[in-house]
Amino acid sequence: MTLRIRSRLAREGFTLDVDCTLPMEGVTALFGRSGCGKTTLLRIIAGLERVAGAEVRFGDEVWQRDAAFVPLHRRRIGLVFQEPSLLPHMSVRGNMLYGYRRTPEAERRLHLPEVADMLGIAELLDRPVDRLSGGQRQRVSLGRALLTSPKLLLLDEPLSALDTQTKREIMPFLSRLADEAGVPMVMITHSPAEVERLADRVAFMREGRIERIESLREAMARPDSPLFDDEGAASVLEGEVAELAEDGLFAFGPPEARLWLGATSSVAVGVTTRVRVLARDVSLALDDPARVSMQNHLLVRIERTDTLRSGHALVSCRLADGQLLLAELTVRSVTRLCLQPGQSVFALIKSVALVD
Ligand SMILES: Nc1ncnc2c1ncn2[C@@H]1O[C@H](COP(=O)(O)OP(=O)(O)OP(=O)(O)O)[C@@H](O)[C@H]1O
Structure with a gap:
């Protein structure tokens, strides 16, 4: 229709x-x-x-x-x-x-x-x-x-x-x-x-x-999206609430692309919801760092890199469940880590917000 x-x-x-x-x-x-x-x-x-x-x-x-x-x-x-x-x-x-x-x-x-x-x-x-x-x-x-x-x-x-x-x-x-x-x-x-x-x-x-x-x-997958306002590029991930933990966090998304977020009253197990991750809140690492405070580390594959203004680059990464996660890094970091399309890396996510 x-x-x-x-x-x-x-x-x-x-x-x-x-x-x-x-x-x-x-x-x-x-x-x-x-x-x-x-x-x-x-x-x-x-x-x-x-x-x-x-x-x-x-x-x-x-x-x-x-x-x-x-x-x-x-x-x-x-x-x-x-x-x-x-x-x-x-x-x-x-x-x-x-x-x-x-x-x-x-x-x-x-x-x-x-x-x-x-x-x-x-x-x-x-x-x-x-x-x-x-x-x-x-x-x-x-x-x-x-x-x-x-x-x-x-x-x-x-x-x-x-x-x-x-x-x-x-x-x-x-x-x-x-x-x-x-x-x-x-x-x-x-x-x-x-x-x-x-x-x-x-x-x-x-x-x-x-x-x-x-x-x-x-x-949401192109760097020049008119949806990216003052906060810069962002990704919206859709998934189910999988588990509510006793410490106030909840699990979002399938096991292979799982994130932990702070729960709010609208969160219930089994509910499909959307979360928003600002690209500038995502870092990339070649190895999975064990001893860092950030909880959300996901194995991703780099799809492409676009150069943004003032020495920054937007790296588009594919999550294991097929969704796209954008990371904003300096061009210097992209060069230093030799990041290339097709490469598998770890995305470290500093902050995830429920889209409400
Ligand atoms: N009844 C009207 N007579 C003449 N011009 C009009 C009339 N209504 C709207 N316009 C003009 O037509 C253009 C488009 O207006 P419209 O209201 O469709 O825009 P919009 O995208 O919905 O704007 P907004 O987001 O501010 O509501 C504007 O230049 C507006 O000034």
């Missing part, structure tokens, strides 16, 4: 020119600077912006082509914006069921109890929405959109109005939704952290165009 969009739109000082096909599985992040056209593109997909000559096709359904134009309410799209627009004076349940009741019975795939559970709002169902926190309100608006059993969920910076702590609380729910609701999502974001946590693929937008569409893995 794919979403095909071809559209050209000229405004004063801005031209949108998009011709792309997005796979409709999991979460696609639309990532780019302010003003590059993300919201405009989302509005074209939704049918809120009717651009002459545009083509929008969802699978084999034509939403727009030539004179044909299917309006938003017949596209079966769920929309969630930055600011939740809930119906005031109504309960959470009333808001959640608003779209559900208007969805033909035969098309209802998602129901209130399961969606309330997915979003952790089962206890709030009888509360009026004007007595909710910002994060709770946003979860209700996600629930309301999902209960229309949409074919596609469009999210326009759904977390950007929330403070850091609330974002952290809501992220696991969004990530579960992506896995459990079975509804493809296109999500606008400026935040590399949100992309790393939630996205399966990224459409990078720049000045009205989609520059490239990459899987999250591909996007």
Whole structure:
């Protein structure tokens, strides 16, 4: 299943020119600077912006082509914006069921109890929405959109109005939704952290165009990735929580590529999660050093080395489970250790963070 969009739109000082096909599985992040056209593109997909000559096709359904134009309410799209627009004076349940009741019975795939559970709002169902926190309100608006059993969920910076702590609380729910609701999502974001946590693929937008569409893995594997902000290159590893130790650490990933991290309340054995390792927190050694404080030593194979600015190099290493780990070293160290593609070395990881 794919979403095909071809559209050209000229405004004063801005031209949108998009011709792309997005796979409709999991979460696609639309990532780019302010003003590059993300919201405009989302509005074209939704049918809120009717651009002459545009083509929008969802699978084999034509939403727009030539004179044909299917309006938003017949596209079966769920929309969630930055600011939740809930119906005031109504309960959470009333808001959640608003779209559900208007969805033909035969098309209802998602129901209130399961969606309330997915979003952790089962206890709030009888509360009026004007007595909710910002994060709770946003979860209700996600629930309301999902209960229309949409074919596609469009999210326009759904977390950007929330403070850091609330974002952290809501992220696991969004990530579960992506896995459990079975509804493809296109999500606008400026935040590399949100992309790393939630996205399966990224459409990078720049000045009205989609520059490239990459899987999250591909996007994180190139040294010039726009996702690498001030902190420099990073790797995102996905794996299962394998064990919780008594000393407060937990084991992440398969035995051949195991990491130990400090546990938090969201960690439970068997849960799949993502961790982030900054390339500058990874050192490489030719032998496995036994007497060092760093716990995480992994045998890796060097794939390539790219020279970065100011005497640094980014070494791409393949872990035993196939995932990529980036190490930022000085060019001097690369030369001193004679690091070469194909060589097996030990990656010593100073710090690993759960992506939350
Ligand atoms: N209704 C409008 N009329 C005229 N110009 C508009 C309108 N809406 C947006 N624009 C302009 O179109 C361009 C793209 O805007 P758009 O909102 O799609 O960007 P964006 O990438 O979503 O930005 P942001 O991340 O800041 O929300 C900008 O130059 C903007 O000023």
